[in-house]
Amino acid sequence: MKIALVGYGKMGHMIEKAALMRGHEVVCTVDPYAKDASCVTAVSEEMLKAIGDSGAEGIIEFSHPASVTNNIFSLVPTGIPLVVGTTGWVDRLEEVRRLVDDTRTAFLYSSNFSVGVNLFYKMVSEAARLMAEFEEYDVAVFESHHNQKADSPSGTGLDIARRIMENLPRKTTLFTDSFTRRPEPSELHLASVRVGSVPGTHTVYFDSAADTIELTHTARTREGFALGAVRALEWLASPGPDGHARIGVYTMNDVFSEV
Ligand SMILES: NC(=O)C1=CN([C@@H]2O[C@H](COP(=O)(O)OP(=O)(O)OC[C@H]3O[C@@H](n4cnc5c(N)ncnc54)[C@H](OP(=O)(O)O)[C@@H]3O)[C@@H](O)[C@H]2O)C=CC1
Numbered sequence: 001m002k003i004a005l006v007g008y009g010k011m012g013h014m015i016e017k018a019a020l021m022r023g024h025e026v027v028c029t030v031d032p033y034a035k036d037a038s039c040v041t042a043v044s045e046e047m048l049k050a051i052g053d054s055g056a057e058g059i060i061e062f063s064h065p066a067s068v069t070n071n072i073f074s075l076v077p078t079g080i081p082l083v084v085g086t087t088g089w090v091d092r093l094e095e096v097r098r099l100v101d102d103t104r105t106a107f108l109y110s111s112n113f114s115v116g117v118n119l120f121y122k123m124v125s126e127a128a129r130l131m132a133e134f135e136e137y138d139v140a141v142f143e144s145h146h147n148q149k150a151d152s153p154s155g156t157g158l159d160i161a162r163r164i165m166e167n168l169p170r171k172t173t174l175f176t177d178s179f180t181r182r183p184e185p186s187e188l189h190l191a192s193v194r195v196g197s198v199p200g201t202h203t204v205y206f207d208s209a210a211d212t213i214e215l216t217h218t219a220r221t222r223e224g225f226a227l228g229a230v231r232a233l234e235w236l237a238s239p240g241p242d243g244h245a246r247i248g249v250y251t252m253n254d255v256f257s258e259v
């Protein structure tokens, strides 16, 4: 299929490689700061026309937490299936959902497109559900990423924390700062470190006086994210089980439940 990439940084370039490898054509790359992009501009009326004229059948957005919301609100009305990997915007999800419904567009987002992390989410949910019965265990989340990452905590870390809180009723508040006091038992601590070139490591600690259980997902490279994003777009642009084009907001859960 013909794909437009919005955001042509490290992930954008990697996604291009993955798309070509899977037999797709990258017809348009949009990035105001990347000199090698085909359109060196932010998403604008002119750019939306360029994306339309390129014949793109799908768009993948991996830009910057500061620009992603504006990009989503500009790109959804084109009606072209849109996959978003940029993190840091999900507090606007309900508004995006309304726009997607109004414009009858196919939209898929995920803070992490790797197969491993999506399996890890399920394992964490189950572990937290088990721990709900064992009051002696406390829990915390730790994530580390490369020193070029613009947002903190990671979108994946936030998704892990959300899943823990959904399954462990004694944790009711998320705390992502440094503590200058003792934590309340109801607070779930999500801590971040930025160092070197770590592609992304997420650990959940369940800790009691007797022992610690650690669940860790370690990404070895970022290629798994890029490949996952391309596969997500392939799924989004394919007909749904009823044979009609997909319309609405989807996540990787929807992809996995069908594949
Ligand atoms: N969902 C997933 O599986 C994954 C998500 N990510 C997320 O993807 C995002 C991008 O990561 P990464 O590629 O490493 O970051 P990079 O900084 O390498 O690339 C982002 C690119 O987008 C550019 N950009 C900034 N504003 C705009 C805009 N308005 N329109 C188009 N492009 C713009 C940046 O320019 P400049 O450098 O000048 O700001 C940069 O060239 C991050 O939010 C990251 O967390 C990353 C990996 C996996």
Ligand SMILES: O=C(O)C1=N[C@H](C(=O)O)C[C@H](O)C1
Residues within 6 Å of the ligand: 087, 111, 112, 145, 149, 150, 153, 154, 155, 156, 157, 199, 200, 201
């Ligand atoms: O910026 C990154 O690199 C990554 N961002 C995503 C996140 O914030 O969770 C996914 C992955 O961990 C890499």
